[in-house]
Amino acid sequence: MSETISQRALAAARSFLGTPYRHQGSRAGIGCDCLGLVRGVYRILHEREPELPGPYAPDWAESDGADRLLLAARQHLTAIDRDAALPGDVVLFRWRRDALAKHCGILDEDGRVIHAYAGSGVVSSALVPSWRRRIAATFRYPE
Numbered sequence: 001m002s003e004t005i006s007q008r009a010l011a012a013a014r015s016f017l018g019t020p021y022r023h024q025g026s027r028a029g030i031g032c033d034c035l036g037l038v039r040g041v042y043r044i045l046h047e048r049e050p051e052l053p054g055p056y057a058p059d060w061a062e063s064d065g066a067d068r069l070l071l072a073a074r075q076h077l078t079a080i081d082r083d084a085a086l087p088g089d090v091v092l093f094r095w096r097r098d099a100l101a102k103h104c105g106i107l108d109e110d111g112r113v114i115h116a117y118a119g120s121g122v123v124s125s126a127l128v129p130s131w132r133r134r135i136a137a138t139f140r141y142p143e
Helices: 005-014 034-046 068-076
Strands: 078-080 090-094 101-108 112-117 121-126 135-140
Touching (some): 034 101
Antiparallel strands (some): 090 101, 112 121
């Protein structure tokens, strides 16, 4: 049986584990941030970049008020119900219920999420209740 897109995405995401954090980077083993992880996996799956995001602040503190991360995910990924999310699917987080989505990662097995953050690089962390409450949306990579 052939692998699903989610299984292929998970394998690609795991190839980034241990990659150092680099703001706006998207290369396994070289450096990436959370968006770069999602972009890098997309590139592995589709052999092209979904789009170049343009410059963004390390804390995503852009002042235009647009939910840029969520809008880009809706444009390039397939929205799925949170309960249907599988390892290999993309998850976006909000720091507060009324805030913009500012962080993203890829679901791992065993209740974990693969993500990148300053000081730690790309890691697989437990998706603990405080993180689960911050989930803004879930997406699947397109076939």
